[in-house]
Structures are given as structure tokens and as C-alpha cells.
Amino acid sequence: MTGPGAAVRTLDLNFQGVPGVIAASVFDTGDGLAVVDVGPGSTLPGLESGLAAMNASLADVRHVLLTHIHLDHAGAAGTVLGRVPGARAYVHERGAAHLSRPGRLLASAGQIYGGEMDRLWGEMRPIDAERLEVLSGGEVLRLGGLEVRPLSTPGHAVHHLAYHVRDDLFVGDVGGIRLSDTQTPRAPTPPPDINLPAWRESIATLRALDAHTLHLAHFGAHPNSAGHWDGLLATLELDAARVREGLERGQGMDDLTGSFTRALLDDLRAQDPALPARYEFACPPWMSVQGLVRYWGRAAARGGEGS
Template identity: 70%
Template sequence: MSAGVHTLDLNFQGTPGVIAVSVFDTGDGLAVVDPGPGSTLATLKAGLNALGAGLADVRHVLLTHIHFDHAGAAGTLLTQVPAARAYVHERGAAHLTRPERLVASATQIYGDQMDRLWGAMTPVAPDRLLPLSGGETLRLGNRDVQVHYTPGHAVHHVSYHAGDDLFLGDVGGIRLDADQTPRAPTPPPDINLSAWRDSLDRLEQLPARTLHLTHFGAYPNTPAHWAGLRTTMTVDAQRILTGLDAGQDPEALTAAFTGDLMRDLHAEHPDLPARYEFACPPWMSVQGLIRYWRREAARGEQR
């Protein structure tokens, strides 16, 4: 396997360019950032094989957060590779060792599609998991990996900085094409736009050349990426707040938001709307933003 960071496409549900996995050699086996859902573990194996490696070469599973599309395969991977260990924020660790509540919550959303979409989520043995708080420097083989606590998308989200590479999970936005302005995925339950903006301020200052996004791929670290994400985050959030203030119900909010979003994306590239809707269903972003604004309103009333 050659040096550098490799992006593997998990071809989620047979669709390319939706979920990416980042892989790099540490000198002490491979590090895999966000191995994806359990349903695509076979694709991850095939991707590693194409690099001249295999699942047995994995030693470090770096999780940005515990959502199924990022961490669902972690437990199964660790079961199959006894020499590997996983890293996750301390507020997400318990959900990986005891995923029953996480699975039950997701089942309320996805119902009988759970297995088809996400596959099994096997518990991670506590002694195979290193909880993180942010601020650590992990020495993985011959590589130093800095851990940054980056809430906003999720309260337990971290990002990893290794040399020229910055692994952002979802906090760096969704960007499916070089022509697309990054957009913030805002599903429930714990979206926090203020914390997210603070995370972006910290991340933008890091000396990295390449940004790695789970959705999808690697992009040069440019001021335009961060500025674009801040702008679209504000625009999308304001659309929901305006609708709430006008008394729109969730169904009307979702329809209006989806229409505006699809027009924005089509203006950047005609293929983007369908791809984006699959990678980040707008109705989930609407639900998260509604929850966020209602929580903010309740806090204002309590002051």
C-alpha cells in the first residue's frame, strides 16, 4: 500500500460518491477513519484489498462520531480484527459498548429498512475502545494524530489532524462535488449552530492542506470552503426560522426547504440535487433545525 491518505468509496446502497472512508498507513498497521455502516463492510474489505492490504491490517479505527453511516461497522470490524482498537469521544463511547438504545432510536425512523440500510451494529468491547475528550495527541505507529473536540453536528463529534490531513466527519459539511458549496447536515437530536461555528473557527486555523469529508471525498483546504459552509449554514437555518415564525407546520417547512435547497444545488451542478438528497435527506435536516430553534426559543424564555 502506497503512502498518503486513500479515499475509499463505500458505494452505499449501490450509489457512488455518498460515503467515503479515509485510510492511511501508520507504520503500525492501517488507520481507518469512520469505517461506515455495517451494511458496507464487505465493500470496505474490497477497497482495502485493491490497495494491496486487508481488513487484518487495520489497527486503529478513528471515529469522528457514532452515527450509523460513520461508525456502524466498528464493532463488527473489531470482532474480526482482534489486534485493532477504536477511538471515540467519551460521550459516544457508552453507545458503542451498549448500542441497544441507539439502534432502537434509529429503528423508530427507518423501521424495517434498518438492516438493508445500515446492517448490524455489534457492541464494542470496552477494553478495545479509547474514550477521547479532545486535546489529545495519539501516537499511532510513526504518526502523530491530534484530536480536536468539534461539536455542532453532534455533541460527541471529534476531528483528527494528522500532518497535512484534516479528517472532519460531518462538521466540515457535505460536499459531493468540487463545484458544490459545502452545506451543514443538521439531523436531530443535538444540532448546535453556535457550537458548530466555534468548531469551524478552530478547525480553519489548523495547518492542514487537505480536508477529508465523509460525504464525500478530499478537497484542498481553502478559505472558500469554510466561508461557503458558514454562509449556507446561516441560509438554511434562517429558512427554517422564518417558516417557524410564519406558523408553518413541519410538512410545509420540509416542502419549502427542500425546494429551495434543490434549486441552490441545481444552480451549482444539475446532477447535485438527486445525489445530495440521497446523501443527506432534507427532511432530516429540517427536523434537526426545528428542534434547534425550538430549544433556543425555550432558552430565551427561561432567561
């Protein structure tokens, strides 16, 4: 990379030794490198080797742009900033406190992953609040020679941001999971913040932007096309309906998770036989079920669909 006009690079972080599951996106701002979603602490060696392939290193990173604070996106941020005194992290205002004091976030994840926490996610170090650029969305950032526009895009998480930079749109998880060009994008719906109306609104916001390329953490660069967004909306509604209908039939969590997983993996297998195994690394179906069960339970308590 040789300046702020250079192309975005996708770095495969090789999560758990599996390629094409978690990516970081890197571009030159003219004032050091920007990395969008540095990944978990467990994949920091993958980030370093990807930078080395660009004839760069962590020392060249000045801007860590986080779409949200989930461990697979932001877990390594504190370690990166600890090694690079001149770097700053950018995060939504509703996620910033968890980066400064990650204990609650780690405790919550520990209830899910137990003894697998370190193997899966590695270390998450706190970040000094003074080194955080706290955003609400709608700002215009000037990073070196580039204008960067963070956008509030809830639906997957209340603290989710997308970043619009020139012809590139970095969409985190609100842009869905798409592990190959042939796969229809799929919405990852883990607890606790799934909000279907907000997600639809975020999609409407993003698809209206003038950008040529979408960058997904799961996984890589894809054309910004109507087909991408239409496919994501369709599968979002399909998966949500499958869970709602299972609940209405009185299915327990084990049966509901099993039937949802079989249907989802069958959908993916029909598009590419290699997709199911990789998808389960990128987004375990049981987590999507849990998030949608929570969403529908809250909606029912309010008498209809809602936040």
C-alpha cells in the same frame, strides 16, 4: 501503502449502490492501517473491496478513528473489531457508551427508519469497552510513526471529533457535505444535537489549523481553503434561517419540509444538475429540517439562540 509517509486513500463505500456518497479514509501508520469512519454495516463489503484494491484487508487495520457514532460513520466498527482482534476504536467520551451498548442508539434510529434499518445500515455489533480509546479532544496520540491529534468539534453532534494528522484534517460531518468540487459545502443538521454557536466555534478551530487537505465522509478530499469554510458558514446560516422563518410564518412540518427541500435542491441543481439525487442519499433534507426545528425550539425556550 508502504509506511507512515504514504498518502491518504479515499475509499468509496458505494452506499446503496450509489457512488460518491459515503467515504472511508485510510492511511498507513507504520503500525497497521488507520481507517477514519468505517461506514455502516451495510457497506462493509465496499470497505473490504477498497482495501483489497490497496493490496490490503481488514486484517491490516489496527486503528478505527471515529469522528462520531452515527450509523453512517461508525455502524461497522464493532464488526471490524470482531474480525480483527488486534484493532482498537477511538471515540469521543460522550459517544463511547453507545458503542459498547448500542441498543438505545439502534432503537432511536429504528423509530426513524423502521423496516428499512437493515437494508440501509446493516448490523451494528457492540464493542468491548476495553478495546475503546476514549477521547475528550486535545490529546496527542502516537500511532506507529504518526502523531494524531483528536479535536473536540461539536455542532453536528456533542460527541464529534476531528483528527489532525500531518497535512491532513479529517472533519467528519462538522466540515459539511461536499459531493463535488463545484458544490458549496452544506451542513448536515439531523436531530438531536445541532448547536449553531458550537458549530461556528468548531469551524473557527479547524480553519485555523495548518493542514492542506480536508477529508469528508460525504465526500472525499478537498483543499483546505477559506472558500470551503466561508461557503459552509454561509449555507449553515441560510438553511437555519429558512427553517426559522418557516416556523415564524406558522408553517407545519409537512409544508416546512417541502419548502426547505425545494429550495435546497434548487440551490444544488444550480451548481450541478446531478447533485440533488446524490445529496438526498447523503443527507435527506427532511432530517435537516427536523434537527433545525428542534434547535430553534430549544433556543426559543431559553429566550434566544443557544445550545
